[in-house]
Amino acid sequence: xxxxxxxxxxxxxxxxxxxxxxxxxxxxxxxxxxxxxxxxxxxxxxxxxxxxxxxxxxxxxxxxxxxxxxxxxxxxxxxxxxxxxxxxxxxxxxxxxxxxxxxxxxxxxxxxxxxxxxxxxxxxxxxxxxxxxxxxxxxxxxxxxxxxxxxxxxxxxxxxxxxxxxxxxxxxxxxxxxxx
Numbered sequence: 001x002x003x004x005x006x007x008x009x010x011x012x013x014x015x016x017x018x019x020x021x022x023x024x025x026x027x028x029x030x031x032x033x034x035x036x037x038x039x040x041x042x043x044x045x046x047x048x049x050x051x052x053x054x055x056x057x058x059x060x061x062x063x064x065x066x067x068x069x070x071x072x073x074x075x076x077x078x079x080x081x082x083x084x085x086x087x088x089x090x091x092x093x094x095x096x097x098x099x100x101x102x103x104x105x106x107x108x109x110x111x112x113x114x115x116x117x118x119x120x121x122x123x124x125x126x127x128x129x130x131x132x133x134x135x136x137x138x139x140x141x142x143x144x145x146x147x148x149x150x151x152x153x154x155x156x157x158x159x160x161x162x163x164x165x166x167x168x169x170x171x172x173x174x175x176x177x178x179x180x
Contacts, residue, residue: 037092039067043101091163095167103137107137142167145166164180
């Protein structure tokens with residue numbers, strides 16, 4: 001995407017919001033109080049706010065390949081802590097999706113040096129043999145990440161009463177399915 005296309009698209013975004021609500025951005029700058037903390041995949045097709053049709057400020061989002069929850073991910077740790085301690089989110093959503101490249105890489109034995117350690121984390125949450133459908137593997141991954149979050153030290157200390165919801169985004173239909 002060229003700089004001009006990005007600038008033009010942004011201006012269209014601003015114009016459409018200001019047409020509906022001339023004071024929208026003035027209120028947005030006052031701070032955030034999102035209801036949801038979302039842990040989602042980095043895949044460009046599955047942007048959490050867009051697929052849930054949620055306005056800016058309603059979701060605090062952490063993204064990584066295959067929506068992994070590990071206690072050695074310092075970026076996730078910081079985001080989780082901030083969401084629970086400072087933003088006081090009411091729900092945590094772990095959102096996976098069909099056709100996940102991270103899950104495909106884990107099942108196909110991808111051994112690229114730069115991806116190897118992350119793919120090994122993904123593999124830990126999947127069955128030993130990847131003989132399930134891609135959709136079932138994505139569901140298993142979401143359920144495993146929910147369990148990982150329940151045992152995460154930051155969640156146990158600051159969020160143990162916060163509801164965790166698992167969702168699967170179906171890339172082929174655009175629909176969200178609640179998993180748990």
